[in-house]
Structures are given as C-alpha cells and as structure tokens.
Amino acid sequence: MKKRFMVFLAVVIVVGSTLAAWYSFQSKGNANSTNQKARVAEARDAPAVTVSSTLVGKQNVPVIVDSHGTVVSLNSVAVHPQTTSTIRQVQVKEGQFVREGEVLFTLDDRVDRANVEKAKAQLARDQATLADYERQFQRSTELVAQKFLSQSALDAVRTQLESQRAVVQASIAAVQSAQITNSYNLIRAPSTGRLGAITVFAGSLVQPSTALVTITQLNPIGVSFTLPERYLPSVLKAKKGGNVPVSLILPELNSPVEGMLSFIDNAIDSQAGTIQLKANFDNANGTLWPGQYVNVRMVVDTLKSAVVLPQAAIITNTLGKQVYIVEADQKVKPVTVTVLTTFGAQAAVSGLKGGERVVVEGKQNLRPGSSVREAIPPNTTPMRKQASNGEGKSTGKITAMFAGLVQ
DSSP, rough: OHHHHHHHHHHHHHHHHHHHHHHHHHHHHHHHHHHHHHHHHHHSOOOOOEEEEOOOOOEEEEEEEEEEEEEEEOOOEEEOOSSSSSEEEEOTTTOOOOTOOOEEEEEEOHHHHHHHHHHHHHHHHHHHHHHHHHHHHHHHHHHTTTSSSSSSHHHHHHHHHHHHHHHHHHHHHHHHHHHHHHTEEEEOSSSEEOOOOOOOOTTTTEEEOOEEEEEEEEESEEEEEEEEGGGHHHHHHHHTTTOOOOEOOOOOOOOOOEEEEEEEEEEEEEETTTEEEEEEETTTOOOOOTTTTTEEEEEEEEEEEEEEGGGGGEEEEEEEEEEEOOOSBBBBBEEEEEEEEEEEEEEESSSSSSSOOEEEEEEGGTTOBBBBEEEOTTOHHHHHHHHHHHHHHHHHHHHHHHHHHHH
C-alpha cells in the first residue's frame, strides 16, 4: 500500500512540474509577443524621425583587390669570365648604365693572340699543300687521257687531294676556335641594364667561377605579387579576354603607376592558398627599383548593373548587414543585404532591386515601422523644398545624382 502511494505521489509531482513549466513558457511568449507588438506600435505612434535618404542606383562596378608585391628585374645576369686570365683593364664603373655588347673588362690576351697566329700559319701551310695536290691531280688526269699513266695512279693522287682538303677544313676550324677563345678576353655586356658592384680590379686573376659584376635590367621592370586562390577564375577569365591592367600605389607619387599582367603561375601554393602573379611596368624614369616593396591594385572582375548604395547606409548588427528602406507611407523597413564589394564611399550589394530609397543619416534612431521625414539641407532654396515635397520631383532629382555613376 505504501509503495503504491509513493508511485502516485511521484506521478503527481511530475505532472505538476510539467504544467507549471508550460504555463510559464506560455506566459513569457505572450509577454514577448506583447512587448514586440508594443514596440512596433510605439515606433509607429512616435513622432517622425528626421533622416537623410537617397535612392539606390545601378552601375557597372569593378571588383578591385589590393595586394603587396616586390619589384623584380625581368633580366639580371651575373657576368663571369670564360677563361682563366688576368684583368688588364676595367672599362666601366659601378652603377653605370650599359647597353648590350658594350665592353666591360679586358683580359690579358697575349697567349690567345699567339695561338690565333699559329693556327693561321698552319692553315696557310695546309692550303699550299692542297694547291700542290690539285696541280698533281690535274697533270695526272691529262696523262691518263694520253695513256701515259695508269688509272690506279690517278686514284692515289685523288685520295691524297681529298685528304688534304679535309686537313684544310680542320685548319680553318682551328683558326675559328682560336679566334673565339681570343674573343673571350673582351668581356661584353650580355644585356642592357645597370651595373652593380664590381668585385675585381686591373691585375686581378680571374677564372670562370669568379663573378665580375651583375647587370640588372630596370626598364621595363616587373612586380611579383600574390592573390588569394578564390580570385583565380576571375583572373584567368580577364586574361583570356585581353590585357589585364595592374596599378601600383606609391606614397611618393600623386598618381598610380600603370602596368599589365604578364604571368600567372601554373600552380597554387597549397600552404598559403595563394596564386603567384607578375606584372610588367614601364620604368623609364627609374621610379621602381628591384627589391622595392609596393602596394598592388588589380581589377579582377566587373559586376554588371550592380545595385549601388552609400556605405553609410549599411547597419551591422546581430542579424548581419541591413539597410532601412523608406516605404511609400514614409515608414521604414529593415532589409538584409550582402556586400559584394566596396569602392570609395559606395558599396555594391545584393538583396535590393534598385530604385529603393535607403536611409543614410539618422538610422541610429530608427526602429522597424518608424515614421521618417526628410531633413532639409541648410540654405535650401524654395524650389528645392518644393521638389523634396513632391515624390516625382524628388525621385527625378536623386536619380539625376546617380546618372553619372551609372555611366
């Protein structure tokens, strides 16, 4: 009996707790609903809030990304001698601008010039021997025709003649080889550019492993930079369509330096999640220098007929990014938007169709359903006041303000 009483008591407690919780929840829900309705009613019954608004326009918006880059030379060559010799003369100075083919250093060439003369002498001797064999072959041919010499003897002379012709060709090649070796004593600039530090002087013994000077091309010049991999499809699409402009923002210049995208790497850096790019720039005035750190700006895409509004109209709260729309009854309604890109004081967004009136100033005092009235700018003429009171004239006035943006 006692056991049944305990079970009954437990059931009563559970049922009572459940009913109490349900009643509390219903009471809170009704209270919240009542409070929310009260707030909306309060916002609707409150005096109109003075705001400044503008119409949402449409225009083509370039998607601009900023990055950091490093200036790199498109051609940098370390000059080395091709033979072991002694520097006879240094014919340039450090930091000098040189052109391709200009003489930089002169090596001691006495041994190489002697070898050239020796090769030429050997060639002359072989050519004289060849001339003798040609005369012998001519005489032997005449004697064979007159039956005074056998054909086998003529064949032997012909063999000697062909062999000597090969010897002459070898001697010509030896002369060319000696001349090439001798030409190594004049070290010329392999490319056009600016010289770096010179590490040798007249009288220095050098060999092929000795770096004499570095020539760095400064015009045109390149800038290497990276972009997040999410921009790769847009960059590839833009590159396929033609030249892709790239700008450098330098603090010391009033205007950006303009160039063109020249290189897209063939792989994404899996650790950093970036793609390597390079752009070429004209550098006739020497503004850019290899190793310099620069800010890069690039247009990766263009949003066609994007909805554009001032960034000042956007509110960030727990629901995301919202704007207040002024409806026909001069009451406001919050609308959630997504920012696609920003440029200057404007932003391209999704979530609006265009043509809506959004609140720019005074939005901090608004609640959903608040009544608003347009602020009258100071020194406003009566004509302007009249236009702000008429819906058609006001719309035409603000639309005209955005006409230039749409273009």
